[in-house]
Amino acid sequence: MNKKLYTINVYSENVAGVLNQVTTIFTRRQLNIETLSVSASSIQGIHKYTITVYTDAATIEKVTKQIEKRIDVMQAHYYTDDQIIFQEVALYKVPAVSLLGSNKVEKLVRKHNARILEVNQTYAVIELTGHPDDTQALYDELMPMGLWQFVRSGRIAITKSPVERLSNFLALIESRKGKNGAE
Amino acid sequence: MDKQLVTGSEALIRSLLKEGVDTIFGYPGGAIMPVYDCLYDHKHELNHVLVRHEQGAAHAAQGYARVSGKVGVCIVTSGPGATNTITGIGDAMLDSTPMVVIAGQVGAALLGTDAFQEIDLVSLTQPITKWSYQIRHADDIPWAVARAFYIARSGRPGPVVLDFAKNAQLAKVEYEPQTINFIRSYQPYLDIDEEAVCAAAQLINFAKKPLALVGQGVELGDAQKELLEFLEKADIPAGKTLLGLSALPTAHPLNKGMLGMHGNLGPNVKTNECDVLIAIGMRFDDRVTGDLHTYAKQAKVIHFDIDPAEINKNVKTTVAVVGNCKETLAAVTAHLKENKHTEWIESFKESEETEYNSVIQGELNPVEGPITMGEVVNRISVATNHEAVLVTDVGQNQMMAARYFQFTKNRSIVTSGGLGTMGFGLPASIGASFGAPDRTICLFCGDGGIQMNIQELGTIMESGATVKIILLNNSYLGMVRQWQELFFHERYSSTPMKNPDYMKIASAYGIKSRAVHLREELGEAIQEMLNAEGSFLLEVGVIEKGMVYPMTPAGATVTNMLLGY
Ligand SMILES: Cc1ncc(C[n+]2csc(CCOP(=O)(O)OP(=O)(O)O)c2C)c(N)n1
Numbered sequence: 001m002n003k004k005l006y007t008i009n010v011y012s013e014n015v016a017g018v019l020n021q022v023t024t025i026f027t028r029r030q031l032n033i034e035t036l037s038v039s040a041s042s043i044q045g046i047h048k049y050t051i052t053v054y055t056d057a058a059t060i061e062k063v064t065k066q067i068e069k070r071i072d073v074m075q076a077h078y079y080t081d082d083q084i085i086f087q088e089v090a091l092y093k094v095p096a097v098s099l100l101g102s103n104k105v106e107k108l109v110r111k112h113n114a115r116i117l118e119v120n121q122t123y124a125v126i127e128l129t130g131h132p133d134d135t136q137a138l139y140d141e142l143m144p145m146g147l148w149q150f151v152r153s154g155r156i157a158i159t160k161s162p163v164e165r166l167s168n169f170l171a172l173i174e175s176r177k178g179k180n181g182a183e
Numbered sequence: 184m185d186k187q188l189v190t191g192s193e194a195l196i197r198s199l200l201k202e203g204v205d206t207i208f209g210y211p212g213g214a215i216m217p218v219y220d221c222l223y224d225h226k227h228e229l230n231h232v233l234v235r236h237e238q239g240a241a242h243a244a245q246g247y248a249r250v251s252g253k254v255g256v257c258i259v260t261s262g263p264g265a266t267n268t269i270t271g272i273g274d275a276m277l278d279s280t281p282m283v284v285i286a287g288q289v290g291a292a293l294l295g296t297d298a299f300q301e302i303d304l305v306s307l308t309q310p311i312t313k314w315s316y317q318i319r320h321a322d323d324i325p326w327a328v329a330r331a332f333y334i335a336r337s338g339r340p341g342p343v344v345l346d347f348a349k350n351a352q353l354a355k356v357e358y359e360p361q362t363i364n365f366i367r368s369y370q371p372y373l374d375i376d377e378e379a380v381c382a383a384a385q386l387i388n389f390a391k392k393p394l395a396l397v398g399q400g401v402e403l404g405d406a407q408k409e410l411l412e413f414l415e416k417a418d419i420p421a422g423k424t425l426l427g428l429s430a431l432p433t434a435h436p437l438n439k440g441m442l443g444m445h446g447n448l449g450p451n452v453k454t455n456e457c458d459v460l461i462a463i464g465m466r467f468d469d470r471v472t473g474d475l476h477t478y479a480k481q482a483k484v485i486h487f488d489i490d491p492a493e494i495n496k497n498v499k500t501t502v503a504v505v506g507n508c509k510e511t512l513a514a515v516t517a518h519l520k521e522n523k524h525t526e527w528i529e530s531f532k533e534s535e536e537t538e539y540n541s542v543i544q545g546e547l548n549p550v551e552g553p554i555t556m557g558e559v560v561n562r563i564s565v566a567t568n569h570e571a572v573l574v575t576d577v578g579q580n581q582m583m584a585a586r587y588f589q590f591t592k593n594r595s596i597v598t599s600g601g602l603g604t605m606g607f608g609l610p611a612s613i614g615a616s617f618g619a620p621d622r623t624i625c626l627f628c629g630d631g632g633i634q635m636n637i638q639e640l641g642t643i644m645e646s647g648a649t650v651k652i653i654l655l656n657n658s659y660l661g662m663v664r665q666w667q668e669l670f671f672h673e674r675y676s677s678t679p680m681k682n683p684d685y686m687k688i689a690s691a692y693g694i695k696s697r698a699v700h701l702r703e704e705l706g707e708a709i710q711e712m713l714n715a716e717g718s719f720l721l722e723v724g725v726i727e728k729g730m731v732y733p734m735t736p737a738g739a740t741v742t743n744m745l746l747g748y
Contacts, residue, residue, distance in 0.1 A: 065492035071314045074368040173367045
């Protein structure tokens with residue numbers, strides 16, 4: 001099987017329990033979720049999930065359909081990396097001494113286009129947004145200087161396609177509502 | 184209109200009545216007592232059937248739904264009452280049976296505290312329901328019930344759970360009836376894709392050897408008439424899945440029998456010879472396909488299904504016609520040429536003869552030796568003029584009944600196909616008797632399966648349900664024994680079974696009964712059963728080591744059917 005990283009976008013109603021329903025669909029097929037990020041979308045009442053997973057084309061198609069089948073899920077689509085623009089955010093905490101002693105950390109921050117979010121007498125917190133390779137590269141360089149904490153978010157992604165599938169879907173749904181009588 | 188202040192329980196009952204519910208299967212308990220108290224006031228319009236175990240309630244609701252086409256309903260208490268329904272919920276999910284389970288739940292203030300009889304039912308049932316929802320506020324009730332019924336019966340039907348917190352049952356609410364026929368995140372079925380319809384028709388029009396595979400989707404979509412027009416216009420032979428057996432009358436010339444592991448030789452062999460395979464409301468279960476790598480590789484595949492997630496799930500399709508098959512079949516038929524496939528249809532004869540000579544003849548017309556399961560099934564089918572509803576349990580009895588019972592009417596088979604639940608038959612047959620009160624209900628079960636929910640004889644006693652129970656007693660867990668004989672060197676590990684005196688059991692429950700061991704008595708005993716008023720238990724001592732043939736071993740190619748010793 002030809003496995004690669006797929007990104008799934010899921011749009012759901014903002015009701016309790018949907019995340020659970022979505023994740024068990026992966027568990028059942030023994031698929032490990034690589035990253036997961038969930039939040040409200042710009043559309044009132046609709047939440048958006050970005051999920052990444054290593055699998056093959058046939059499986060991702062089936063999984064996506066099964067996600068979409070859940071009642072409270074509006075739509076689910078899957079993409080390969082070339083179809084989307086995506087980012088992750090990483091936060092790094094380094095001891096204050098590593099900043100004060102030399103300008104090494106500052107140079108790294110500039111080199112990687114990172115930002116310093118906070119500095120105090122004990123530590124500094126650095127933020128970097130990018131692809132996993134980018135955040136990993138900074139991690140590798142900070143590590144020898146003493147890295148107290150590190151965290152990376154799940155991926156968020158936006159498509160390159162000019163078509164906004166969810167908007168089209170919502171328009172269609174609204175037109176149906178007219179046909180069938182309102183909820 | 185004036186809004187009325189009622190309790191949450193009363194709001195529930197009114198909502199159920201509004202959905203057209205007339206029969207409920209259930210069992211009371213602490214967390215659902217307010218609802219039961221209300222049921223007392225509604226006895227005249229809502230028939231509550233008290234079962235003896237909540238698993239029985241769920242299977243009875245399934246049986247009711249399958250024969251009536253309506254939503255089956257059960258009401259149970261929280262905790263153990265609710266968990267006892269889970270097998271039935273899973274069964275309904277796999278067999279696409281519309282069902283609403285209403286379970287009591289502890290008061291909302293106690294949720295999450297491991298309170299007495301608290302169980303997280305929504306989480307437990309989410310993966311095996313179409314929708315599972317907790318009602319915590321009485322205001323929610325009309326909406327939740329309307330939504331539950333809409334989801335259960337629309338699109339691809341399935342089970343829904345309403346977990347009903349006790350405080351919401353007691354609270355007062357202004358009851359206002361609600362109707363739901365739209366949910367923005369849920370499309371019961373998609374609009375017809377004209378391109379797919381034309382592509383399908385094109386493939387069929389040029390097919391030399393088309394074969395249709397008919398599943399339960401046809402009956403769920405009420406599309407039997409559309410199916411007949413489709414098959415007859417293009418002259419397409421059809422195999423049927425276990426759940427699709429009554430979607431096409433057995434005697435129809437285009438019916439070529441049952442698909443799958445214990446199905447008929449013809450449709451199985453021809454699956455790997457046809458040029459266009461047309462699946463209609465069936466989902467290519469592994470019990471039908473056997474080894475997917477060798478399944479219908481030569482054929483172009485057209486798949487009619489209401490559920491987009493079924494397309495390409497197991498078998499890659501050439502053309503997918505997604506939608507309600509009542510509409511899609513009609514749409515495709517409109518584009519079909521009148522056709523004749525005489526030679527192709529004739530070619531089934533060879534398999535039919537082979538199967539008849541090596542399996543059927545001996546099974547249905549043995550001249551000596553013990554009674555066989557097949558002959559019992561066949562004689563009862565004949566004695567009921569092939570008009571009865573067949574309910575089965577699981578095992579050899581199920582496969583024999585499916586193979587040899589004949590169907591003339593729609594919605595005439597109730598069996599646990601997807602989950603294969605032993606213990607399903609007895610409660611499901613009770614439910615079926617309420618769902619189709621004017622029809623004869625014949626339950627075939629094994630000595631293992633009947634004991635798995637034998638307490639439901641008490642439900643028959645109390646409710647007066649009329650079920651003709653045919654217990655095919657082989658003193659073994661027969662189907663497992665068959666596999667042990669074939670694949671485990673006849674090591675009969677825990678399959679011989681000592682049986683109780685079923686006549687005494689029946690009589691303890693006030694159910695008429697008779698046991699038969701001799702072929703000469705069989706006909707008369709069947710007549711006695713059918714003539715008896717009310718339920719009857721007919722125990723037939725059948726051949727102990729009978730085998731269900733033909734058989735495609737699990738995972739083998741469908742054409743490699745074993746025909747016997
Ligand atoms: C709840 C459940 N437990 C176990 C099984 C496995 N199983 C399938 S068929 C069968 C034997 C059934 O024996 P019996 O009810 O006597 O029927 P027969 O096969 O003899 O007709 C068993 C144990 C099952 N399907 N369901």
